[in-house]
Each structure stands twice: as C-alpha cells, then as structure tokens.
C-alpha cells in the first residue's frame with residue numbers, strides 16, 4: 001500500500017494533493033500520513049504477537065502533540081529523554097504508568113517532575129545518576145522504580161554518530177561494572193531496581209546485533225534475578241531502522257523472532273522504544289524550487305527548504321529519496337542535480353548528483369522519509385522560521401504546527417536596558 005500515490009499527475013499524501021497543502025501553508029512544509037503511522041504501529045505490535053509488551057513510542061523521533069496522540073490512542077506509551085518530552089507525553093494523554101525516562105543526564109528537577117507524575121521507570125545509566133535519583137525520591141518520601149541500562153559492547157552496524165551500544169559510547173553501564181553497581185544500589189533507600197534495559201543505536205538495519213545484545217541482557221537478567229534481585233521488566237530499547245532507499249528495510253518478523261528467542265522461558269514483562277520505525281516513512285518535507293543554477297562543475301537545484309529544516313543529510317550524509325510532485329514517466333530524460341538549500345554553508349545540501357527528471361523553477365519536490373528526526377531537529381539558523389507541519393488522514397488534513405511568523409521569531413529576543421531605545425531616559429548616563 002502506498003501512502004504517497006500520484007493521482008491526476010500529481011503526488012498526493014493519502015487523499016490530499018501536495019499542491020493543495022502548498023497552497024494552504026506555503027513551502028517548505030512537513031506533512032505526515034496518519035495511516036502510515038498507524039500501519040507501522042500495528043505491524044510492530046502484530047510482529048510481537050503474544051509477547052507481554054508495552055510499546056513506548058520514542059518521542060525524540062517526532063514529538064508533535066498530534067503525532068504522540070495518534071500513538072497514544074492506539075495504546076502506546078512513551079519513551080522520553082527530558083522534562084520537555086515528559087510534559088509533551090502527558091499533555092498528549094499518555095498514561096504516566098506507560099512512560100519510561102531515558103538519557104544519561106537527567107537533572108534532579110526533571111527527576112522530581114517524573115516522580116510526581118508517577119512514571120513506570122527511570123532508565124538509569126550511571127552511579128551518580130542513581131544516587132541523585134535516590135536523593136530526590138527520598139526527599140519526597142518515595143521510592144523510584146529503576147531499570148539499569150547496560151552497555152552490551154555490541155556494534156549496531158549503523159552510522160557511528162547514532163551508535164550507542166559500544167563500550168566507547170557514553171551510554172549505559174558496562175557489564176563488568178554491573179554487579180558492583182548493584183551492591184551500591186542496594187544501599188540507596190530511594191531507588192528500587194526492577195529491570196534492565198539496553199539500546200544499541202538507531203537506524204539498525206541488520207538485526208543480528210540485536211541477537212547478541214539481547215542475549216547478553218537476558219543472561220544478566222536471569223543471573224541477577226536468580227541471585228535474589230526482584231527484577232520484573234526488560235526494556236529492549238528501540239533503533240529498528242527503515243528503508244531510506246530500496247532494499248534496506250530490516251525485517252520486523254526476524255526482529256521479533258530474535259526477541260522471542262532471547263526471552264524464551266524468562267517470564268518477564270517487555271518494553272520496546274521504537275521511534276523512527278513508527279514515523280520515519282510517514283513523513284515528507286515538501287519544498288519548492290527557487291532557481292536552477294548551471295555551474296561549470298554541477299547543476300544546482302536551489303530549493304526553499306534547508307538544513308535548518310532537515311539536518312540529516314548534513315549531519316550523517318543521510319540519503320533521502322526525492323520525488324518530483326509532477327508525475328513523470330519512467331523513461332523521462334534525467335539529469336544529475338545537487339539539491340541544495342539557501343543557507344550560507346556548503347553543507348546545506350539534501351542530495352548530491354541526484355538523477356532526476358528535468359527540474360524547473362517553481363517545481364515542487366518531496367523529500368521522503370522525513371517523518372523522524374526531521375521537524376524535531378529543526379532550528380531557525382539564518383533566521384529562517386522552521387517549516388510548519390501538517391497531519392493528513394484520508395482526505396482530511398490539519399495544520400498541526402503553523403509556521404512561526406517573523407515577529408514571533410524576532411520577538412524571542414530581549415534587549416538589555418542599555419540598548420533598548422524605548423526604556424532609555426533622555427538624561428545621559430552618569431548625569432548628576
């Protein structure tokens with residue numbers, strides 16, 4: 001099933017033409033297919049079958065309220081990494097008892113907010129963090145539920161910048177340190193270790209590293225539980241990748257088989273934290289061609305979206321398919337183009353030497369697979385208001401984040417008194 005059909009010669013998202021959306025909000029804009037998200041979620045849940053699992057959507061992939069609520073209504077919990085994400089999850093109606101709080105740098109104030117909310121668990125990654133959590137909980141007269149995130153020292157075979165399970169990464173507790181760690185945890189009155197967690201990285205397309213990581217996780221779980229620790233839950237993390245281009249999609253069924261094999265006979269509750277898998281291929285960034293520039297070495301398509309809107313190609317040399325909104329014949333003549341934004345950096349580039357049917361000024365292009373780590377990583381660099389977001393469902397659509405206007409953008413700044421003309425007295429400074 002495609003969520004992005006060409007109809008009447010123009011690209012649509014579900015039943016809505018991208019031209020109509022462009023006319024409504026201008027370009028560039030993000031649009032998401034609610035059906036694509038729902039389908040990804042239900043296929044993830046279906047693959048897990050009868051495993052006793054809670055799927056905690058990783059908000060960092062796309063934390064728009066409408067997106068979170070779409071998953072919450074399907075029964076999802078949330079994986080959050082900051083107080084901001086925690087508040088977003090609660091605001092979208094995710095029950096606190098389905099929220100896990102991950103991340104290496106939780107601050108006491110964030111811990112306090114999460115404790116007050118009554119979340120399911122804190123995924124703790126270091127002894128100082130555990131001590132801080134214990135102090136915060138003790139002050140409140142409560143006990144914080146904890147899962148210890150281990151670092152399994154497994155190569156997730158993904159981009160180095162999004163790999164999290166190797167010993168040299170900042171994440172998790174090294175397995176050899178875990179027993180000593182638990183001895184310290186036993187002395188802390190404000191925490192109760194109820195589970196173990198792992199997360200080896202993002203955009204994982206070869207599922208084999210999961211097997212190694214899960215086997216190490218489960219072996220520890222069983223050993224510690226046998227030693228008397230009252231462990232109840234295993235958090236298997238997220239990271240399952242998507243196809244950014246043909247053929248690179250991981251097999252969700254094989255992933256689930258690996259999980260099933262690893263936890264067979266263990267008898268504990270499971271948590272999963274998928275992000276990109278649920279939203280990545282549900283989104284497009286739609287942009288308009290401003291100019292086509294013929295250089296001596298390259299032909300540049302200069303579009304009105306930029307690295308401030310979607311930074312993945314700049315940051316990770318990531319590939320995103322680019323589709324012309326005007327339907328084209330498979331035999332159409334093609335040319336190699338560099339698709340670039342207007343920002344004053346040579347790294348402001350979406351695709352290099354991309355073979356596309358002839359592109360002309362004003363043409364709309366859709367940058368695919370932009371539903372995860374797109375809008376959430378946007379900035380206003382070069383004083384560009386970040387692109388608005390639209391959620392589409394069938395023939396309906398709604399603007400779920402409007403474009404920020406320039407007054408709001410500039411209005412974020414404050415002038416110090418000595419620069420503020422409206423506050424300066426007519427008396428010269430220091431006058432008697």
Ligand SMILES: Cc1ncc(COP(=O)(O)O)c(C=O)c1O
Pocket residue numbers: 058061079102103164199201202203204237238239240273274275276277372
């Ligand atoms: C702890 C944790 N859980 C879940 C995720 C979600 O990852 P992904 O979007 O790759 O599924 C991440 C990010 O990689 C993460 O750091």
Ligand SMILES: N[C@@H](CCCC[NH3+])C(=O)O
Pocket residue numbers: 060162202203312372373
């Ligand atoms: N920002 C990364 C994913 C990071 C995942 C964070 N745990 C990306 O765009 O691929």
